[in-house]
Amino acid sequence: MTAPSYTRADFQTDQEVRWCPGCGDYTILASMQQFLAGLGRSREEFVFISGIGCAARFPYYVETYGMHSIHGRAPAIATGVATTRPDLSVWVITGDGDGLSIGGNHLIHALRRNVDLKILLFNNQIYGLTKGQYSPTSEVGKTTKSTPFGSVDYPFNPISLALGAEATFVARTVDMDRNHTQAMLKAAYEHKGSAFIEIYQNCNVFNDKAFIDITGKEERIHNRIDLEQGKPIVFDEGSKAVVFRGGEAKIVDSSSVDPKAIHVHDETRQDSSVAFALSRLAHGPYGPTPIGIFRRVERPTYDAGVNAQVVEAKAKQGEGDLAKLLRSHGTWEVKPGSPNGGSAES
């Protein structure tokens, strides 16, 4: 069978896209459709599962199989799909409220199990669909409808959280950079197991310019730290570098250190502590912030394990025989016309 040839339009549905004009979700949707078209894999083999929130409308706009489910539960529902159908490519679309607040438990357990899911967390650091309350990634002090005197709630660092949850693939990208987004989607797609991508997504209505340090034309030159496999981590036109001191990642002037001391990025390290240290360079998109793949390691996937046990059981015990199962606790026979049986069969 030849690979199907698609254009972006083949992955667009007949539904009118209803996000606010200027929302970062449009760009992410376009990146995804472009990426899927370029893959050449049959449309029917993709499943998109989302929870609740602005981002969660995503499946309605992608011409594949999809489910817009309930708040926070997409990773659990997707686990049911992936575990029973390892032939499919299963994607989870979630947000900072959906994935880190109400659905935090499902997210960490899906990552821990390494279910073959691609989890995209659209982080806009605000509750958009409910019209502007602070989220678990909003910064301390943030003034919103629910925090008129400023938030006193300390935020998650989603990358640190995913690494702490034993995720085997952890990356970050930004909505506006379509090429980088598509590169991250491709790497996630190719990864066997749970792949977690945090996507900085601008909410121009309730939290505009939250990511300006990373996306602004001027600002990004100074603040965007691109993580590239096998390369020393330098940024700000080479003037800044990342080194490790006392187990911590530090930003220094490149000129102040021996070039050999500059940390060379290796996303394949089994131990996640270096990746974790890199995730701590910024606790949010403020100032210098790493973008790219933090961690990419191999570990057996949950769904493969479950299905291997079924195959193994069949090979060992033979295809299940229900009549035999019903007799497995021992039986006795009552003969016709006789008042009793009493002869043990097994």
Added chain:
Amino acid sequence: MADEIATKDPSSTPTEKLDKLVIRFAGDSGDGMQLAGNRFTDASALFGNDLATLPSFPAEIRAPAGTLPGVSSFQLQIADFDILTAGDQPDCLVAMNPAALKKHFKDLRQGGTLIVNTDAFDERNLDKAGYDTNPLEDGSLEGYRVIEVQMDELTKEAVKDTGVSGRNVLRSKNFLALGLMAWLFHRPIEPTIEWVNKKFSKSPDVAAANIAAFQAGYTFGEATEATKTTFEVKPAVLPPGLYTNINGSAALAWGLIAASQKSGLPLFYGTYPITPASDILHELSRHKNFGVRTFQAEDEIAAVGSAVGAAFAGSLAVTGSSGPGIALKSEGISLCFMLELPMIVINVQRGGPSTGLPTKPEQSDLLFSLYGRHGESPIPVLAISSPSNAFEMAIEAARIAIRYMTPVLLLSDNGIANGSEPWLLPDLDAIEPIEAEFAMEPNGPDGSFLPYMRNVHTFARPWAVPGTPGLEHRIGGLEKEAITGNVSYDPANHQLMTDTRAWKVANIANDIPDIEVNGDTDADLLVLGWGSSFGSIRAGARRARLEGRKVATAHLHYLNPLPRNLGEVLNTYEKVLIPELNTGQLLKVIRAEFLLDVTGLNKVAGEPFKVAEIAEKIMEMTK
């Protein structure tokens, strides 16, 4: 080893012939009473008695030894006719320590047989049980036939050459008691010996110790004056065929496997550990060669979520829990109802609310099952009536879920899950196949796929699973436009879809059996039940009939929709009695549905109805 056992026939001694007998084993949770009870049950089943069992154990795994909360018990009734319950009052009580005696003596029939382990009646244990004086010495057991056995000493002596030592020595004590019971009640000994040898094949010393203790108990029976009179219950007259002894959890698991085979759909069970539903997971997880996939989720919500996902992807999806867990699943069940995907939700009810009585039976989740979801979400609700009935009802739940593309709630309870009874094995070929057809072709104009275009008979929507070319579609929790399934906020459409979903479920009434009336159809009184009180109700009615009363019974296996003929049946009788292990939940439903002034008999005491309780109420209402 069997030849080492004393083979003197107990019927050579004075034998009292009984038609039925109720026995209760009671001891510390660590005394192995459940095991002893189960062995006695299996031996009786293989002997050919009809029987029913009622295990009862504390919620704590090992409550402090010797205390009242730590007492675990196992009751069974054996008979030479078809019995329906595990019996009200034990004829024989085995008490392994003072706490067991304290807790259970009040239930023993006047003049009944009491077997006590005198070695456990020391000052410390008496004190723990709250006895001021030793009941073995203060005359409080007068009028009962007391068989005193030094079980610790006899066990130590019996196992001394078997290689077990230390704490393991007294672990064979339950087999000593079992051996004595085998003598006293003419139980065949081979099944127990075979079982021990198989079960402990990897620890021959333990097997030898258990058999030695069993033999010592049997020999003690033979040699002791106190046990000179023995009892015999002849095998029951049962319909011919092959039988097994089955508990409700296994029957339910096997029913799900049968439904998977009959539908050709792989079985997926997503669940979270909770008493008393976990045994279904334990049983299913052993049978992966049937294509069963089990998923122990991070919580109840993920469990139902995974089942919704598996249903979307084309499995026979099942989730199971008990009351508190079902509460957490509520949102997921509503989603499934909205998506119109097949799923079975099992609720093994227990005493509530909250953690309540987690190891005791109750039927208090009926209204919750019928109405415990947000929005208009009337899902089908089915209820199991006995351990073996779980097999049939699991298949029925799957049939309805798949045929009508809907979640189905299947109610069990702690009594059914842990209780056991002989089961005439069904003819598997006679079980109807469950038609499960996936959509393969577009059903709309210009090759489009309309996910909410319905079957004209069942009103079910097509089931198009991911991976099917050309049928890519999106579903979700938002209200959908009829036919296209696109998101719709149109007022008339929401009315139409709400009515359609309700009508689809109500229409299932045309596809379920009528309720049958049992007993005196010309009586003035009908006793209507549902769930696990089936046995007590039938037996209570039978007892009242022996007293010359006329009474009819009927039992509901379908709570939503109700059988089509139910109103007609209820209106035939002057009086209707509804016994339930709750404060009157079916009662409310019947009053609301049929505007009938029916009477309730209600109990929430963490135990099933006694036959006497039902019989008394019937007597009172048929004066």
